Amino acid sequence: MDSIKENDYVLLYLDEKRKYLVKAEKGNKFHTHKGFILIDEIIGKRYGSSVKSSSGWDFLLLKPTIRDFIIKLARKTQIIYPKDAGYIALISGITSGSKVVEIGTGSGALTCVLASLVRPEGHVYSYEMREEFFNLAKLNIEKLGLSNYVTLKLKNAKEGIDEENVDSIVIDIADPWEVLENAYRSLRDSGIIVVFSPTVNQIEKTVRALREKNFVDIHVTEIIEREYQAEPEKLRPKTSMIAHTGYITWARKSVE
Amino acid sequence: MDSIKENDYVLLYLDEKRKYLVKAEKGNKFHTHKGFILIDEIIGKRYGSSVKSSSGWDFLLLKPTIRDFIIKLARKTQIIYPKDAGYIALISGITSGSKVVEIGTGSGALTCVLASLVRPEGHVYSYEMREEFFNLAKLNIEKLGLSNYVTLKLKNAKEGIDEENVDSIVIDIADPWEVLENAYRSLRDSGIIVVFSPTVNQIEKTVRALREKNFVDIHVTEIIEREYQAEPEKLRPKTSMIAHTGYITWARKSVE
Amino acid sequence: MDSIKENDYVLLYLDEKRKYLVKAEKGNKFHTHKGFILIDEIIGKRYGSSVKSSSGWDFLLLKPTIRDFIIKLARKTQIIYPKDAGYIALISGITSGSKVVEIGTGSGALTCVLASLVRPEGHVYSYEMREEFFNLAKLNIEKLGLSNYVTLKLKNAKEGIDEENVDSIVIDIADPWEVLENAYRSLRDSGIIVVFSPTVNQIEKTVRALREKNFVDIHVTEIIEREYQAEPEKLRPKTSMIAHTGYITWARKSVE
Amino acid sequence: MDSIKENDYVLLYLDEKRKYLVKAEKGNKFHTHKGFILIDEIIGKRYGSSVKSSSGWDFLLLKPTIRDFIIKLARKTQIIYPKDAGYIALISGITSGSKVVEIGTGSGALTCVLASLVRPEGHVYSYEMREEFFNLAKLNIEKLGLSNYVTLKLKNAKEGIDEENVDSIVIDIADPWEVLENAYRSLRDSGIIVVFSPTVNQIEKTVRALREKNFVDIHVTEIIEREYQAEPEKLRPKTSMIAHTGYITWARKSVE
Incomplete structure (x- = not known):
């Protein structure tokens, strides 16, 4: 198991067009057109798992590569x-x-x-x-x-x-x-x-x-x-x- | 200066179509359609320099890359x-x-x-x-x-x-x-x-x-x-x- | 000389992005983002010549091909x-x-x-x-x-x-x-x-x-x-x- | 039915690599690596049908296009x-x-x-x-x-x-x-x-x-x-x- 640690960069993935590179900074909120995501909720979660935005959309939590x-x-x-x-x-x-x-x-x-x-x-x-x-x-x-x-x-x-x-x-x-x-x-x-x-x-x-x-x-x-x-x-x-x-x-x- | 050492691999380069990957083994001869090359002659030479084949063609001595x-x-x-x-x-x-x-x-x-x-x-x-x-x-x-x-x-x-x-x-x-x-x-x-x-x-x-x-x-x-x-x-x-x-x-x- | 006749189709050309296929119908106006063109003004003009729109832009009058x-x-x-x-x-x-x-x-x-x-x-x-x-x-x-x-x-x-x-x-x-x-x-x-x-x-x-x-x-x-x-x-x-x-x-x- | 007439051009087709454009001239033989074909045998045959070469290969008789x-x-x-x-x-x-x-x-x-x-x-x-x-x-x-x-x-x-x-x-x-x-x-x-x-x-x-x-x-x-x-x-x-x-x-x- 590989979990998200504070200050890691995470690729929030909804679909091919909506991917966001986000730093997991405690206390922050990340805003998307599909609602916001509380960063505190993703710290400690497994890479490859997902999180719900405030509007109920599932964003995957991927580990970014150099690409x-x-x-x-x-x-x-x-x-x-x-x-x-x-x-x-x-x-x-x-x-x-x-x-x-x-x-x-x-x-x-x-x-x-x-x-x-x-x-x-x-x-x-x-x-x-x-x-x-x-x-x-x-x-x-x-x-x-x-x-x-x-x-x-x-x-x-x-x-x-x-x-x-x-x-x-x-x-x-x-x-x-x-x-x-x-x-x-x-x-x-x-x-x-x-x-x-x-x-x-x-x-x-x-x-x-x-x-x-x-x-x-x-x-x-x-x-x-x-x-x-x-x-x-x-x-x-x-x-x-x-x-x-x-x-x-x-x-x-x-x-x- | 970067010289060819015994047992190095060397790319013998005549032109785009004639490139050969050769191991610099003492005492060997390398045969091409444009004459042979005495390996002993290339050991100690600088990479990027050239050597003459027995038929008088200049082959460049290049350092091979992974490609x-x-x-x-x-x-x-x-x-x-x-x-x-x-x-x-x-x-x-x-x-x-x-x-x-x-x-x-x-x-x-x-x-x-x-x-x-x-x-x-x-x-x-x-x-x-x-x-x-x-x-x-x-x-x-x-x-x-x-x-x-x-x-x-x-x-x-x-x-x-x-x-x-x-x-x-x-x-x-x-x-x-x-x-x-x-x-x-x-x-x-x-x-x-x-x-x-x-x-x-x-x-x-x-x-x-x-x-x-x-x-x-x-x-x-x-x-x-x-x-x-x-x-x-x-x-x-x-x-x-x-x-x-x-x-x-x-x-x-x-x-x- | 090859002139535009009534009811001909004409390609109004401003640039690569702004080309319009227009029928030369008497009395009509053709509206573009760069002003309008009075069709009566183009009837009788040479193909390959140009006409000014109401906003002063020069539109070329080209003869359309099947393309x-x-x-x-x-x-x-x-x-x-x-x-x-x-x-x-x-x-x-x-x-x-x-x-x-x-x-x-x-x-x-x-x-x-x-x-x-x-x-x-x-x-x-x-x-x-x-x-x-x-x-x-x-x-x-x-x-x-x-x-x-x-x-x-x-x-x-x-x-x-x-x-x-x-x-x-x-x-x-x-x-x-x-x-x-x-x-x-x-x-x-x-x-x-x-x-x-x-x-x-x-x-x-x-x-x-x-x-x-x-x-x-x-x-x-x-x-x-x-x-x-x-x-x-x-x-x-x-x-x-x-x-x-x-x-x-x-x-x-x-x-x- | 569309038949080959004397002096028509015919595309002799064996496969993608072996296609020959041949004029149907009476009395001629057309030589291929797969045997020859007697032109007299193809005159009068239907386009789209086939003919056997002297070595027993079936060549299709196609009507050539501009291509x-x-x-x-x-x-x-x-x-x-x-x-x-x-x-x-x-x-x-x-x-x-x-x-x-x-x-x-x-x-x-x-x-x-x-x-x-x-x-x-x-x-x-x-x-x-x-x-x-x-x-x-x-x-x-x-x-x-x-x-x-x-x-x-x-x-x-x-x-x-x-x-x-x-x-x-x-x-x-x-x-x-x-x-x-x-x-x-x-x-x-x-x-x-x-x-x-x-x-x-x-x-x-x-x-x-x-x-x-x-x-x-x-x-x-x-x-x-x-x-x-x-x-x-x-x-x-x-x-x-x-x-x-x-x-x-x-x-x-x-x-x-």
Whole structure:
């Protein structure tokens, strides 16, 4: 049995459209369109069980995963999607113990995914030049309890990357080609660089710059998620979908 | 500087189509269609540098990542693709320290991805009933140095899953609905179950069984990877692609 | 020069989101969120020129095509999409002079596409059992001036198809397998049958029935349209898209 | 009953992979990997019936449609795919009676689709500057019996388009932006222009040129076909697919 403890984050689930990420703070009330929920009533309950709202609706009490967090994080930018975050994680070779640089922290969603991969011994150094995002990301990373694995830097990576011998660098800024020279220097031999960008114009410039800067094994790819209605009698893709988030360009550092 | 040591695995890279995963064993020769490479010549060289084959071709010496391993692993079944492995990793919530059950080890590719996520404190228990695959997976997992994080079981999970209070269960067998009852019992409260299956007929039955067995928040989805030619002047998707590997169905355990 | 004549249909175009199909009836006013347009002012103007609304917005006066009509037709059902209509037209082999049966007229959008293909010598016989749709389709077909090429039948095709030696049959009803026997009898030797259906459960049953009923060269396919932002500096797919309309199953009649 | 006549084209069908387009010429033999077929034996047989090859295999005798012809046409270039041809036909507004210009005849496959749409009263004027393709297209168009509806021109459309007041122009050449000025002049008011091109670099330039040349309602889109295995018990998309043929850019002529 796995029970909800004070200050845990809980995913209150009514249905696919109504899921809420809530901190179990004593004395609080959480308001939904289907009535409120008294937090004191959920502390001590089993995960996977349910609670009744004041209007009589049953909300399931689920234990949030990293996916739930990145979908529900406070955001000021386009958030990274699970489909892209999972793929980037895999191709970047980032794993427990990796030393990673991220350029363009944004709201910190991808930062959290990377941090969850490198722990307990690895570390993520994340560059963000806009103070507003720097502060937001800080809060988000704390929310997930990942602050020990991340150093946030309020700094423009074009002016220098401080870390050396880095395993992987993940870039999500509008002009990635501007930081490739610094990224090359910062990477370990054969290290991996990943660039996420929404337009084909950006890919064009990024690939050109990667070639010039001595990166090899250059890939450009796109991950598309197509969800289905989970109805056994009427099985079909959902009518509409997110058609595009961004392209993933990645390559490795050659030392020739 | 990061140099190749004896018995390291190295990715010999000529071009997109010609990449070879080679163990740096002293005294060996590695034969390609473009001549052979003397392994003694590569030991001690920097990763990211290159070596000349006997016919004068330059092969880059890259450090393989988990992606390279799962693509190049010895296989007797359809291997898991990076696009699917990355997504499953993310939605399953598997992270450093997780306790995971896998049903249907196959060649062990996904097992390796899961093991690389749970280390150093977590563990993967993987069930395979066909001795041939059990043995192959064992070798593959050793190859990646992940044996400490995996317990392989030559056992039909339909006859019972030994582990309790498991964080996540990942299933890749032809009749996943047959193991859902055992999976439910083995999972911790609110734990996550992921099923990978190639046909819509399998989804139909799986979703039906998940509903009956008290799983909630059921999703059916599909991850599609579309690769582009990395040519800045002729940027376009590659002409052909893998159109389908399998559908990913996932859900959480409710205890109501 | 090609000028707008009284009672022509005109596509009033402000931008991608604001296009209106309007009949040029003397004395009328057409109201939009950007002011009204006096129809008398557009009669006699050149197609491709523009007119000012009462609030000073310039609306282009475009000549509608069959695509504009089927998108803008009055509808009570899911309308057929151009991507599907174009594909069905091509694989069905329907051309000028063809004799076609349609089962499930719905709002008549696909009927209009088929009618525009068979004219001037061919004919479309379209079956609809719900009076409400029968009447709506009638109006829509008249609107496009295609009534001469269509015979609408308020009849359940399960109870019989009156036409013989038909070139192609196009089916868009919920239970297509129920009409396959009649369709087989009605088709000419080697004639083509096309079935449009939204769920995989329907495909399963349709393919099974086609096999039993002596149809050959059975195909199941899906046409997906992915639109791009037409912005040269920020070229990328649109963020969201219609992910699914329906599957297209088609086959030919064998006489063995 | 619909019987095969001398000199008809027949689609000999063994299975999905083995389909042959054959002219029923008296006295001929058609050789396949499964034995030969005596043409004299098929003349007079019913369409939809079958014939035995010399090795005892049953080949179905199907009546080819425009789709079968364009797939099987002799080609020296990338042929147009049915998914693209059907969509272009629909959005171009081309119908019985239309006057159409095509720039870039290639092997003539799309020319045939357009000709089959405009007949009996309309006409297609198709420009091709390479003599080799001009000759090949001529043969292909004759094969389909569509010569009456097509005027082939061995001419570079950049040097002028002779036709005026054209309903639609369809362009499939490497540098479409070079002919847009002539195309604009040739089109009727509010006429439609369609450009087919494989790379994003081409779209970028085409959209820019369309904007400058006073075209409006500019669209960029892509049609993707995903085929399924037609097996009711193992229903799933085919493993591999054509991932990309080309992008379709289209717009209308404004006269402002």
